[in-house]
Amino acid sequence: MSTSEKLTWKRGDANRVLGKNIKRVDGPAKATGTALYGHDMRPANLVFARFVPCPVPSAEVTVDLQAALAVPGVVDAVRVSGDKTLFLGEPVAAVAAETPEAAREGAAALLAALKLVELPACVDSAQALKPDAPNVSRRGNATRERTKTDGDPEAAIEATLADGGALVEARYTVPVQHHACLETHGMTVEYSGGETAIIHGSIQGTFSLLDGPPEALGLKDADVEGNVQHMGGGFGSKFGVGVEGRVACELAKRLGRPVHLFMDRETEFHAAGNRSGNEVTVRAAATKDGRITALISDSNKLGGLSGGSYPGLPYVYEVAAVKGTTRSVHTNTDGNRAMRAPGHPQASFGMEALVDELAYATGTDLIEMRKLNLPEGEWGDVWRQQLERAAKEIGWFEHELRSAPGSAALSLDREEAIGIGFGVSVWGGGGYKSNEVQISLDRKGSLVAAVGTQDLGTGSRTLVAAVVAEEFGLEVDDVAARIGSTKLGRGNMSGGSTTTASLAPALKDAAVKMKAALIDVAAAALGEKPEALSFFAGGSVATSDGSKSLSWTELAGQLSAAGLTANGTWREELQASGAHGAQAAKVSVDLVTGRVRVLEMVACHDAGLILNALAAKSQVQGAMVQALSYALFEERLIDADLGLRLNPNFETYKLAGSLQIPTMKVFFDDDPRGVIGIGEPPAIPGAAAIANAVHNACGVRVRDLPLTPDKVLMGLEELRNA
Amino acid sequence: MTGKRDTKDPGSLSRRDFLRGGALVGIGAATAQHARAAANANRQATATSGSAAGSPVLRGRTRIELEINGTKRAVQVEPRTSLLEALRVHITPPLTGTKLVCDGGNCGACTVLIDGEPAAACMTLALDAAGHKLRTIEGEGTPADMSPLQASFCEHDGMMCGFCTSGFIMSLTAALEANPAANEDELRAACSGNLCRCGTYPQVFEAALAVAQPKRGER
Numbered sequence: 001m002s003t004s005e006k007l008t009w010k011r012g013d014a015n016r017v018l019g020k021n022i023k024r025v026d027g028p029a030k031a032t033g034t035a036l037y038g039h040d041m042r043p044a045n046l047v048f049a050r051f052v053p054c055p056v057p058s059a060e061v062t063v064d065l066q067a068a069l070a071v072p073g074v075v076d077a078v079r080v081s082g083d084k085t086l087f088l089g090e091p092v093a094a095v096a097a098e099t100p101e102a103a104r105e106g107a108a109a110l111l112a113a114l115k116l117v118e119l120p121a122c123v124d125s126a127q128a129l130k131p132d133a134p135n136v137s138r139r140g141n142a143t144r145e146r147t148k149t150d151g152d153p154e155a156a157i158e159a160t161l162a163d164g165g166a167l168v169e170a171r172y173t174v175p176v177q178h179h180a181c182l183e184t185h186g187m188t189v190e191y192s193g194g195e196t197a198i199i200h201g202s203i204q205g206t207f208s209l210l211d212g213p214p215e216a217l218g219l220k221d222a223d224v225e226g227n228v229q230h231m232g233g234g235f236g237s238k239f240g241v242g243v244e245g246r247v248a249c250e251l252a253k254r255l256g257r258p259v260h261l262f263m264d265r266e267t268e269f270h271a272a273g274n275r276s277g278n279e280v281t282v283r284a285a286a287t288k289d290g291r292i293t294a295l296i297s298d299s300n301k302l303g304g305l306s307g308g309s310y311p312g313l314p315y316v317y318e319v320a321a322v323k324g325t326t327r328s329v330h331t332n333t334d335g336n337r338a339m340r341a342p343g344h345p346q347a348s349f350g351m352e353a354l355v356d357e358l359a360y361a362t363g364t365d366l367i368e369m370r371k372l373n374l375p376e377g378e379w380g381d382v383w384r385q386q387l388e389r390a391a392k393e394i395g396w397f398e399h400e401l402r403s404a405p406g407s408a409a410l411s412l413d414r415e416e417a418i419g420i421g422f423g424v425s426v427w428g429g430g431g432y433k434s435n436e437v438q439i440s441l442d443r444k445g446s447l448v449a450a451v452g453t454q455d456l457g458t459g460s461r462t463l464v465a466a467v468v469a470e471e472f473g474l475e476v477d478d479v480a481a482r483i484g485s486t487k488l489g490r491g492n493m494s495g496g497s498t499t500t501a502s503l504a505p506a507l508k509d510a511a512v513k514m515k516a517a518l519i520d521v522a523a524a525a526l527g528e529k530p531e532a533l534s535f536f537a538g539g540s541v542a543t544s545d546g547s548k549s550l551s552w553t554e555l556a557g558q559l560s561a562a563g564l565t566a567n568g569t570w571r572e573e574l575q576a577s578g579a580h581g582a583q584a585a586k587v588s589v590d591l592v593t594g595r596v597r598v599l600e601m602v603a604c605h606d607a608g609l610i611l612n613a614l615a616a617k618s619q620v621q622g623a624m625v626q627a628l629s630y631a632l633f634e635e636r637l638i639d640a641d642l643g644l645r646l647n648p649n650f651e652t653y654k655l656a657g658s659l660q661i662p663t664m665k666v667f668f669d670d671d672p673r674g675v676i677g678i679g680e681p682p683a684i685p686g687a688a689a690i691a692n693a694v695h696n697a698c699g700v701r702v703r704d705l706p707l708t709p710d711k712v713l714m715g716l717e718e719l720r721n722a
Numbered sequence: 723m724t725g726k727r728d729t730k731d732p733g734s735l736s737r738r739d740f741l742r743g744g745a746l747v748g749i750g751a752a753t754a755q756h757a758r759a760a761a762n763a764n765r766q767a768t769a770t771s772g773s774a775a776g777s778p779v780l781r782g783r784t785r786i787e788l789e790i791n792g793t794k795r796a797v798q799v800e801p802r803t804s805l806l807e808a809l810r811v812h813i814t815p816p817l818t819g820t821k822l823v824c825d826g827g828n829c830g831a832c833t834v835l836i837d838g839e840p841a842a843a844c845m846t847l848a849l850d851a852a853g854h855k856l857r858t859i860e861g862e863g864t865p866a867d868m869s870p871l872q873a874s875f876c877e878h879d880g881m882m883c884g885f886c887t888s889g890f891i892m893s894l895t896a897a898l899e900a901n902p903a904a905n906e907d908e909l910r911a912a913c914s915g916n917l918c919r920c921g922t923y924p925q926v927f928e929a930a931l932a933v934a935q936p937k938r939g940e941r
Contacts, residue, residue, distance in 0.1 A: 027876035028868060030884030031891065033819015033859035040810075040818035048811070072781065100811060101802055182823045182831060182885035182919050232821075232885030233919050265824045457883030457920050614879045618925060622882060625921025650828035650917060658910040661923040 006573045007508060009609050009674065010470075016537065017470040021614035025462045025481055026230070026455070035230045038200040039262050041188035047075060049251055049261040050103040051091035051244075052110050053270050057121035057332035057643040059085050061092050067113035068095045073102025076255055077110060080247055087305055087332050088123065088638065088645055089270020094247045096259060121332040123638045125279065125300050128331050136305070136330040144307055144328045151321030156294035160285040165293065166361035167285045172350035173704045174687075175635035176302065177275040179339055180655060183232020185272045186262030187241065189248045191217055193256030198225045199249075201241065202262070204234040205493030206452045210486055212241050216249035226486040228454045235626075236338035237273040239493055269648035273337030274636065276309050277302035278346040284319075284354055290364035292355070292373050294321040301328045306335030309343030315351035316383070316424050317373040333638070338495060340623065341427060341680035345630060345687055349705060352423045352688035356695060365402045366422060366696070367391050374424070379580060383424050386582035386604040386669070393602040393665055394420055394584035405699040408591065410720060417589045418599075419697025422582065423685025429607070429677035430577025431501030436489030437510040437568040439468060441518075445539075445556035447474070449510070450482040453491030453503055458679060459615035460499055466612060467504050471511035473537045474552070489567075497677035501575040504611060504675045510568025517564055522550050525558045576673035579681040581605035583624070585662075585689035589697045591716060594709030596694055598628050598662040601686060606669035608676030620666045620682040627686025629656035635706050786852045790817070791861025799848040806832045806843035808851070809858060819859035819888050823917075830916030833889040834858050840896045840915075859888035862895060870933045871895055880929035882920035890916045894930045902935045909934065 012019065029035035054061060060083055068077040076096040085092060093110055097103035120134035127133055128141040135141065161167055183202045187209075191197035197217050199209045209226025217224065231238070248261035263272060280299035286292045292314075301308025307328040314322065336342075359369035370387055374380045391397065399420050408417040437451045449468040455461040464481035468474075482488060492502045515535060522541040523530040526548045533541050539552030550558070586600040601624045610616045633654035637646040647653040687705065695701045700715030783798045788808065797813045806825075809817045820843055823831035827845040834843045835857035863869040871891055874880070881887040890913050897904055897912030904912070909930045918926070 021879075023876055024879060024881070026884075027879075027881065028865035028872070030881050030887050031868060031872040031875045032863055032865050033817075033888045034865060035884055036818065037821075037885065039822065040816075042811075042816050042818070099800075099803075100807055101800055180919050182821070182829070182883065182917070184823075230884060233883040235919075265826065457881075459882075618879045618882055618920075618922060621924050622921030625923060626919075629921075649826055650824045651826060655917050655919065656921075657915075657917060658913045658923055658927070661910075661927075664924050 007512060007571050009574060015470055016473065017466050017476055018611050019609070019613060022462055022466050022476055022612040023614065024459055025465050025476060030230070037183055037230045037232055038187050038202040038228070039183050039232070041190065041200040041260070043188070043190040043258040045192065046258045046260055047096045047098065047251065047255060048100045048103045049094050049096040049248065049259050050107045051080065051263060051267045052093045052095065052107045053089040053267045054081065054085040054092045055111070056116060056118050057088040057123050058119040060117040060119065061085055062115035063093050063110065064113040065093065065110070068106035068110040071102060071106040071109050073098045074106035076251055077106065078247065078250060078254070080243060084119065087334050088643060089267065089334065089648070091243060091267060091271055094251065094261065096251045096255065121643055123331050123333055123643050124640045125302055125329045125331065127640060128329050136332055141330050142327050143330065145325065147323065147325040148312065149323045153294035153296045153321040153323045156321035157283065157285040160287055160293045163287060165285050165287040166358060167283065168354060168357045168361060169283045170354065170357065170703055171279065171281045172353055173279040174277055174346050174349055175705060176277040177339065177630055177634045178269060178636060178653065179233070179235040179237040179273060180653070181233035181235060181237060184263040184265065184268040185238060185242055186244045187248050188258065188260045189213070189252040190258045191252040192258060195219065196223045198227055200227045201245065202231045202238060203228055203241065204238040204454065204456060204495060206454045206484055207486055207490060208240050208493060212245060213249045216246060217253050228484040231454065231456060234456050234494065235340050236342065236495065239338065239495060243271070265650070266648040269653065270645065271334050273339070274334060275339035275342070276336035276346070278308065278310050280313065280350045282313065282350065282354055284358060286358040286362050288362055290359060290362050290369045290372050292317065292319045292358060295319045296323045298325045301326060302331070303328060303336035304331050304333035308336055309346070311343045311347050313347060313351055315344070315347035316426050317351065317355065318375045340626065340683040344425065344427070344684040345627065348423050348425065348684050348688045349691060352685070352692055353701065353703065356421070356692045357701065359403065360405055363403050367396060370422060370424065379578070382580045382606060382669070383582060386580065387422060387424065389604045389667060390422065390582045390584040390602045393667070394586050394600060396420055396584070401696050405695055406697050407699055415590065415592055417591055417697040418586065419589065419693040419695065420584060420586050421689040421692025421694070421696055422584050423688035423692070425581040425681045425684035427497060427579040427681040427684070428577050429497040429501060429579045429681070431498050431503070431505060431570060431575040431675070432492065433570040434490065434492035434502050435506040435570060437506040438489050438565055439510045439514050439568070440563055440565040441514065441556055441559065442563040443556055443559050443561065445553045446480065447472070447478060448480045448482060449507065450488045451491050451503065451506070452485055452488040453483050453499065454494060455483060456494050458494070458499065458619060459612055460503060462615065463500060463504060463611060464507060467507040468511045471508065471515060472539045473535045474539045478539070497579070497679040497681070500611065500677045501577070501675045502570060505571040505574035506568045508568070508574060509571045510566045513568065514564060514566035517566060518555060521558050522555055525550060573674065575675045576608045577676060579605065579607055579676050579678070581681050581685065583682070583685040583689050585686065585693045587690060587693040587697060589694055589712060591698060594712035594716065596632055596707055596712060598660070598690055600663045601628070601689070602665045603682050604667045604669070605678065605681055606671045607678040607681070608671050608673040610668055611675060616668065616678050617666050619678050621664050623682035624664055624686045625656055625661060626683055628660065628662070628690060631687035631690040631705060632656070632660070632707050786849060788848070788851055788856060789854070790856045790858060797848070801847070801849060803848045804844050805834065805846040805848045805851045808848035809843060817858055817860050821885055821888055823885065830893060830913070831886050831889040833892040833916065835892060835896055838896060838899065840893050857892070859891060862891060869895070871898065871930065874929040874932045875926070878925045878929040878932065880922060880926040882922050886916060886918040890918065890926055898930065898934060904934050906931055
């Protein structure tokens with residue numbers, strides 16, 4: 001078998017393992033608490049460290065390290081920030097102690113002894129955009145302004161209105177959302193002053209652990225191992241070792257002792273990144289039959305010290321005449337980071353709201369409106385089919401409110417209104433050359449597949465075993481998957497939904513190469529030509545008539561004492577990119593309390609070839625839960641006048657919990673393409689769909705997330721008074 | 723819902739914060755101005771009393787015995803040591819299956835069973851846990867010999883990153899022991915104090931329902 005031939009995936013029932021519901025290989029370790037995360041590492045002589053966050057948005061800070069060092073058990077304290085802090089909650093110092101209790105007391109003592117000269121600061125866009133606002137960045141508070149123009153939208157609006165069309169003018173805003181990883185950012189640096197170290201990090205790229213720490217420890221790259229066996233969530237916030245990695249290594253170097261530095265929950269809320277907020281003002285027109293002809297938008301990306309993420313409008317839909325301006329508005333708050341489809345949920349929220357508002361203004365069916373305004377051609381048709389399916393599954397065609405929102409709110413004898421909403425998504429996905437896979441087989445038949453990639457909970461460890469098992473006709477448990485170490489072959493960072501499409505082709509490439517080598521071994525042993533032999537279930541090799549065969553164990557027994565290894569690299573032909581999706585949400589709005597309950601969500605996506613149906617469904621459902629949480633609950637709250645963070649904990653920063661989870665249905669297109677990846681796309685349209693469903697139910701258009709009961713009640717009151 | 727019992731003593735919450743010597747910033751219904759003043763006052767109060775002589779922080783380690791998963795384990799703790807810190811840090815070898823996530827009783831990741839009742843280990847003082855029967859995730863099964871609920875979590879993919887999993891399993895174990903015929907609403911209520919950021923809830927419900935024994939005539 002020549003491995004220079006193009007490889008292809010088997011499809012459907014031709015697979016024994018792939019595409020089925022494959023149980024997570026590390027499920028038992030996670031379910032029994034034996035899976036070790038970076039937070040759980042306890043090397044001997046360990047020191048526990050803790051950050052001290054700056055309590056104000058910006059200040060000249062005098063740090064009295066002695067205040068912490070005076071606390072019994074505290075062994076070291078270091079400055080972290082410069083003399084001037086730049087954002088609310090910026091770590092100003094770190095305290096290391098023999099116990100977490102002493103570290104906490106030391107950090108409290110140091111915080112209490114901070115001398116702060118508060119500096120003028122901005123914590124929201126209104127403050128930052130005032131003419132006399134203090135400068136957040138050297139380039140001013142509004143940067144990177146860009147305008148894209150296509151056609152003449154003003155003229156198009158005029159023409160559309162003259163022809164009986166409708167105009168919508170609105171402002172849509174979304175708050176800053178936190179990743180809220182359950183395992184906070186941090187690492188355990190296993191270093192005792194010698195020539196080697198192991199960095200146990202909670203990070204989205206194993207090999208990023210070698211980016212900084214060896215230098216900080218004064219060690220050679222080759223003498224430092226990065227280790228990420230398990231990690232408690234990343235969602236885009238855990239690229240690079242961060243300030244926590246830098247400081248943990250600094251302390252370890254100073255002390256010659258292992259250091260455990262994980263952010264406490266409050267610091268995590270202040271300084272571990274976020275999904276940028278956004279505010280967009282739009283004017284858009286549609287013809288009387290629902291064609292959107294013009295869209296003028298002006299948006300502020302609210303990424304704190306960073307630039308924010310926002311792809312601009314229109315999002316997915318096609319509009320002939322467009323003018324779109326985006327700019328970054330800076331505040332003295334933590335910079336945004338990538339978060340599950342950066343920018344897309346923000347854009348989706350405004351765009352889908354606009355589509356519905358224009359549909360209602362023109363009396364157009366919400367599904368027909370979308371079908372009409374999605375792009376022409378193949379991919380537009382994919383979205384149209386997905387929408388159709390989502391509509392059918394959510395009960396749209398039996399729903400009464402298809403081209404006008406419910407007016408139930410106006411009659412005070414109704415207590416509940418039911419509505420349906422939709423949204424669509426687009427994402428890239430796909431893979432790239434990055435993973436170096438090695439498979440090795442010993443004479444006893446033990447097969448190990450190894451690559452340094454990491455498993456964020458997406459199931460990549462399971463994938464490593466499954467792709468290899470499939471190729472040999474083995475069960476998943478017959479292959480030992482080794483991942484999460486820089487001592488293994490390189491893997492890519494998990495970002496942009498690229499892990500599976502980068503990893504799986506390299507795994508298959510390695511397996512195909514080993515198969516070819518094993519067929520040669522079997523041919524020699526059986527006195528057959530290699531072409532006459534193939535693999536069968538259980539890993540046996542046999543002639544097509546079964547007259548000659550070797551079991552897996554017999555086959556392995558033919559190997560030399562060195563066994564056999566095969567290396568795999570990425571095969572472009574096994575992957576693809578371009579992910580499309582449509583989601584629907586059905587909600588119940590309590591007309592007395594304003595509370596929104598999501599009853600059902602439906603997701604229809606294409607994701608190329610699905611390698612693990614169970615993990616893929618979990619990913620999509622999880623993304624929908626996050627979108628629901630974004631729609632209804634999540635919001636960073638800072639008192640603008642005082643610069644005081646109001647909700648840096650899970651008591652007041654609300655996440656969706658078990659009582660808020662709707663019925664969920666997930667459908668994947670029968671997609672003939674290769675592997676793409678499904679982490680991000682399903683996180684995009686859910687919030688927009690929920691907000692649209694609320695409008696559909698009761699006529700209240702909440703243009704500002706989260707959709708809290710007060711906003712719904714105010715909207716109802718306005719409707720009743722109108 | 724099944725209430726999470728923080729400790730046996732309803733007053734122990736404030737006592738814990740006092741003993742821990744940590745800064746507690748109470749916002750609640752206070753105005754932000756008030757909150758800011760309170761935060762500053764608290765910061766300063768800690769400065770004057772937190773670590774100076776005459777500190778109200780009770781110090782010193784003491785040896786206690788904790789009965790964990792049927793075995794008595796000796797551990798050195800301070801008065802301020804939470805049960806979670808005792809488990810994860812001070813016991814040798816440490817029991818790190820119980821996770822530290824919020825350290826404030828808001829997320830359920832550190833749920834353990836105290837005399838069969840779910841409790842947040844981060845909100846329970848180790849000293850208060852002495853004399854009680856404690857159960858942690860490590861006692862529920864091993865990878866080779868999982869409890870039916872643990873096995874069901876694996877079967878239904880009731881976990882992604884897995885950081886919340888121990889807490890969910892402990893909450894649901896208690897609920898299913900109290901009512902083996904629990905229905906979905908009851909199971910949802912039982913884990914309503916547990917947060918999962920990966921959004922694994924639907925699979926968690928499936929996993930728990932699969933091991934619930936329906937009453938005759940139901941389902």
